[in-house]
Amino acid sequence: MSANTTAQTEAPLEDEFEVSHKPKPLRRWMKLLLRSKTGTLGLIIVLTVCFTALFAPLLAPYEPDGMNPASINVPPMWLEGGSSAHVLGTDSLGRDMLSRIIYGSQVSLLIGVLSVVVAGIIGLVLGIMAGYYGKWIDNIVMRTVDSFLAVPNILLILVVLGIFGSNLLTLILVLGVTNWVIYARLVRGEVLSLKERDFVRAAKSIGTNDRTIMMKHILPNVFSSFIVISTLSVATTIIIEASLSFLGLGVQPPTISWGYMLSTGRDYLATSWWLATFPGLAITITVLGIIFLGDWLRDVLDPRSQGRRS
Amino acid sequence: MSTNKNNSKQPILEIKGLKKHFELSSGWFSKEQKSVKAVDGIDLEVYPGETLGIVGESGCGKSTTGNTILRLLEATEGQILFEGQDLASLSKKEMREKRKDIQMIFQDPFSSLNPRMKVFDIIAEPLRSHKVATGDDLRKRVYELMETVGISKSFDQRFPHEFSGGQRQRIGIARALALKPKLIVCDEPVSALDVSIQSQVLNLLSKLQKEFNLTYIFIAHGLPAIKHISDRVAVMYLGKVVELADKEQLFSRPMHPYTEGLLSSVPVPDPHVRDTKERIILTGDLPSPADPPSGCRFHTRCPYADELCKTKEPDLVEERDGHHVMCHYPLKEGRGVLIEN
Amino acid sequence: MKRYLIRRVLQVIPVLLIISFIVFSLVFLAGNPVALMLPEDASQEQIAALTESMGLNEPFYVQYGIFLGNAIQGDFGTSYRYNQDAMSIVLERLPQTFELAAVSMLFATIIAIPLGIWSAAKQNTVIDVFATGASVLGKAMPNFWLGIMLILLFSVNLSIFPVSGRGSFMHIILPAITLGTAIAAEMTRLIRSNMIEVMQQDYVRTAKSKGQKDSIVTYRHAFKNCLIPVVTIMALQTSSLIGGALVTEVVFAWPGMGQLLVQAVNARDMAIVQACVFVIAVAVILMNLLADIVYRLIDPRIKYD
Amino acid sequence: GDTDDTAADEDGAADGSDEEEEAAIEEDDNTLVIGTGTDMVTFDIHDHNATNTEAIHVNMFNYLVRRDGDDGFEGDLAESFENVDDTTWHFTLHEGVTFHNGDELTAEDVKYTFDRVASDDTLMEHSNYRQIQEVNVLGDYEFEIITDGPEPALLNRISRIGSGILPADYIEEEGWDHFLSNPVGTGPFQFAEWNRDESIVLERYDDYFGGDVTEWEEVVFRVIPETSTRVNELLTGGVHIAENVPPAEWDRVNDNDGTSIISGPSNRVMLLILNQAEEYATSDKRVRQAIDLAIDNEAITEHLLGGEGTPVQSRVTPGNTGAHPDLFDSYNHDPDQARELLEEAGYGDGLEITFNSPQGRYMMDSEVAELIRGMLSEVGITANLEFLEWSNFADMHANNNNEEMYFLGLGNSMFDAALGMDTFSAQGTARTGYVNDELDELLQAAAVNMDAEEREQQYHQAQEIVAEDLPYVFLYQAESMAGVSDSINYEIAFDETIYVENIEKN
């Protein structure tokens, strides 16, 4: 009708854009990070723990394994009987608590993170396949999930560690293998709804093959809930490891993990409380950090979280 | 006149007796299988270069028809011939090849773009999938497409959420155009858009059709939009096409009581006619496609229904030249909305 | 519904088969219990003889077949450690196990519901941060640490609850808190996030637009819509509550199934292990079924069959 | 007050009303509660080898004879006994002894008891009784035990696990299964109930042939696996005795009003078993000696065990027939010499061995194991410590799947050097691969030597050889520690049993 309509529709839409600068990912992350106090806290905690783990030999004042039967169960320095030689006191074999906690971070993190990686990979792959293909694959995977859910984890862990012995590798594997079901369930559920979404249909209608659809369209979209669950799971795994140590199935000395320290310290809870409490605190703080970081990561990984509501 | 044009050509797409039933309970042990007859036997032909509009109320099977054409859903029964070839007979691989020729634009611009992919990758995806272009060539093609649909190249690294609904729909259109398809199924491409944006997208679609000689199947429930863009219009009711005619015919002299009701339900943006306009308000709701009424499916809401309608289902017959209707008592002078014109 | 129930029960069969297979093969791999059953200086012949008389020299599939055959008839074999029908030993533990599980769950729910709702309602306030902190702490405290601490505080120092054992209602409180804390923590987080979502729903706005009181809007209209995930998580906890309460059981000298199971595994007492796992699996399946029925009661949209 | 309340709860009898509470206290005054770490295994007295199970059984069953003081024996069910010749022992039973079901004890019951354990080789205790060839019943109260050869330690054998006399008629009538769930003996206490992993309750048997030996009407053995819980129960009055209290808790118990720690030597020696199979470095005597020299036994007993333990160089400790006085309360410690020996043996630049240990089985076991690992690393031996869950550990021990070294505590329920030393003989070598012909000869001679004095000398010699060759590295004699309420008078028995009749109210 009016002469200028065509021109209007064809005009590039650039000028309509209010956001003229596009923030770089790193800046976006920083912005999101600073906006979230808990996220900042989480990141600081996790970085500190990672740093501690990496540079344990430089940071620890003593050999973690240096025993001294003559000065056992020395309290932390601020308590009566403590000395500045051992800031956090010594344990039941006279080893320096601080050094042990510093070294313990290595194994605790390793177990926590790697076993979640193992569980996550199995869970993601099976969950996506089950959800995407449905039918018999789904049936098999879900019945297996049901079965795993109906058997207490501890039983499987116990038996497997009983058979293969408890070394770090089996520990990580077995914790991973018993935990995959939560991921598989979660991922499958999300995939079921994702695959009905139009963008997946669109990809199909373009002729994209199944593998690409799963990798490029589905995987990135289940990732944020995956991150939330897995950060929580890193936390629980560190704690499960402690419970395994309680049963004598955790890591073996001279390897040190917080869980091991915590569980061996439990006999001294009423008398030398610092033996169990410091590793316990280390776990709690780390877990808190990981959870906060996880919440924040979910925001970061979601491109929508830049502020605009949609 | 357009009827003649159509007869002279081979249809690009032919739908014959298409049925799509969804099983309800997939239980192992349930005896009677209940099913939703989402599409229950429709025949349509689409000719090159035309736009076939499909209207009907929510749930009448429009999207299902669209999805089965693309084989996003497998048809329960019937044939879909694209350029004379039965799509259902194609292997998965052949079908992927065929997809270059048939594309789809989706209703919801918010959910049809992967929120975690950048615009560039979204538009490039079809080209990559079919290995049509790589490297610089690919970039060039994507930028061309962006230009075609009116999105500045500088936005290629943005995520969908950074765009407005209309812009997102343009991205979807660019993606559909990437493989230079012959036929595009547009499943309610403007229903989710704002009033002022709708017209931008409708204009764009018309422009592209002329430019690339595209054929559209345009699905919508908004009658004004359908009327604006289509050449021929099919009216669906409960999984069946109840009326099919040239746009002018259908809008000025509808023959099916349902079409008539629909047309008179559309509110007219002119306050002067509101008290004078005669209205046939259809009563009741759309029955469930899981158990459609016996006889003529429309009889439960039809102001003219009688005993015959309750028992016997009418066929889709050509009452006038190119004007098909499925009714025992087609309206001779149905009240349409184009009469004044 | 009836047909649904039948179908669900039938679906249980493959699950039980898979479970029995997994457990059987694990125990099989774990080795021969004969060495543990005989005196320390038993001769190789004695070991061989006992192995044969117990059918342990048969190949895996034969043993599994025999086991399955008997299990179908309800016979899980005899515990060599107790010299008694395995199932009866397991069933003996059921009441105390159930008791602890139920009270723990009750405790978790009583804590988690108000805390979760509250922190959702006061999102991003001090209360919310406190609740988050509390639930992280709840998850981060290993059971044995919490249990021992509770004993020291409430039993030794304050003399409120008995230290350990089973008997009066007072005995169950501390172990239930120990076991329930982690669940409460998880539930609180779940309820919080669900409530936040539900509170933004249109029907909550509708309820407000009627002039309804905030508390009624929260509890009647919003919270009821949050119940399904809560019920789900309750059902999911069954197996860990019944079979995985081991650490708590040890700390509180609670004679539950967790201890039995672990001891049986350690002693390679296959009959007990299988019977335990069977009982736990059935409990889990029943709980899930119950959850399904509860879903139906909560949400009229849910239909089975 | 507290004490009794909690105990009342134990019975499930706690009720709101004051009077009832009073009554409950009265009743509870006559109930003794003992907190133990592990549950009893079974009532099949022949099919277990657990000291803690026997500790409970002794209150329900009687042996024929009982150890009395250092090396003598006194009659228990037997009124008199006599060694007739090398292979024949004659016994006369007390008359009028009744089982808890009312049956009278006769020689037939004794025959039944020993026949079963001596003939059924699937029973755990069989190996300790296979020496009994037959039991000849000579009358209602008279019988003979015939051994398959000279058996100087017969009395030791029949005064320990597996020797409680069973009611033959009762078992034959009701069946063994019935007996297992309703056991019947002759002891001062009779069975009331057993809730697995929870408690065993025994009631006083008023017709006990020994007369009115105890003030307690009821004994409850409560199973409390967690150490700190056991101690906490003691502190709050939930139990009268808490067994196995580790050093870390001693102050807490002693500082508490009304409870204290008591200790007593046990018959258990903690040691390291070294594998002498050729493929292991420990087959080299110098390496074994180096290990022995590296370990400061006293540091363990003093610092970890709070002084409650004695360094030893032999398994046979005072209180057992044949104990060698020089090998008790002595040890070798010289890290420099250890390093030299290792150098000599060709391990100058380090030696790596596997070291298995149980965890939570013995007092402070994991700490001790870790400390040993630390001590060994001082002299250049890297010991890879692997803690095993007990059943796996027992499995390893039973099947000789051990590698270089493992840590174990061995008791001696026979109180005779024979049981401790036989392991080192040719027949017993399987465990370590240790063979010494001279030692073999000595042990064979001693085993059938009915001359007590000469036999003792032979065992002394044998122990010296072992202390030199070090198939085992002996560490220390463990002390039993228990926390006890001041309301009772309790002494820890050398054999780790708990004779309730010896526990008195204060």
Next chain:
Amino acid sequence: MEQEQPLLDVRDLKTYFHTENGTVPSVDGVSFHINKGEVVAIVGESGCGKSVTSYSVMGLVSSPGKIEGGEILLEGNDLTKYSNRQMRKLRGNEMSMIFQEPLTSLNPLFTVGFQISEVILLHQKVSKKEAKQKTIEMIDKVGIPNSKKIYSSFPHQLSGGMRQRIMIAIALACNPKLLIADEPTTALDVSIQAQILELMKKLRKELDTSILLITHDLGVVAEMVDRVIVMYAGKVVEEGTVFELFKDPKHPYTKGLMESTPKIHELKDELYSIKGTVPTPMNMPSGCRFYPRCAFATDKCRTEAPDIEEVKPGHRVSCWLHEDGEVNLHEYEQKQQQTANS
């Protein structure tokens, strides 16, 4: 005209959302009034602040939103000064609201009967039995057959149209003076929409309720209302009677809106379209908020925001074009084109 006190008088209402990314001025100085018995429409595109305006009136703005200024006078009483308790007394009683999404606006877990009687029991002193009686009457009134059975049905058992009728029943149960209908038919099919609109017309006649109808469908406006308020980006840009406005829109946005709507009774080769998109509240242009999209924009529009001025009795507009008196946009446009072509 203004002799009588209006039922609702909104003056310079400002409702802002304080989000993590900054303050969003969703409603930024909106004034309008509704007389007794009148039907007034607010039209405008998605996101222009229509719903927030209505929530502000109902006192349902939830955090992080806050009414930052202005007055909302209901029969002369300023609702912004009311406590939550006082507001609760009004809601569902004096004024009530129907929402856009009939699918989600009813609580899925309660029967519709319960949900209707809830509001009756809240505001009227009646017994449960009487409430049930009234509820069934209301169901009849909104034209759902078989009301007794419907009473104990759950929302998912009803169709969209029926659910929207139930919403209407809830809203009208206490015979409110003011009914706010926020896009009541957008989610419904055309034929159902027609039914609902008919019903609202009928009930309005019967009950004499004033209605504030929020929509972006000009067809619905033309059929239903007396007066129209056009909103753009948080501001009112034009206000007038429905006849005035359709005949002679004064604001370029209103005009664009009307022309870009495809009309069923006329054929066009190409639709008019307003270029560009609605600005997000975070990035409001300075000056007139519509100028980046306006075909008539001048430099003044870029820098200065126009006030809303009455150009004709009862017809007010906020645009610099009308600074010096009334301009007919249709003619103005033609004139402009002629000058451009020559």
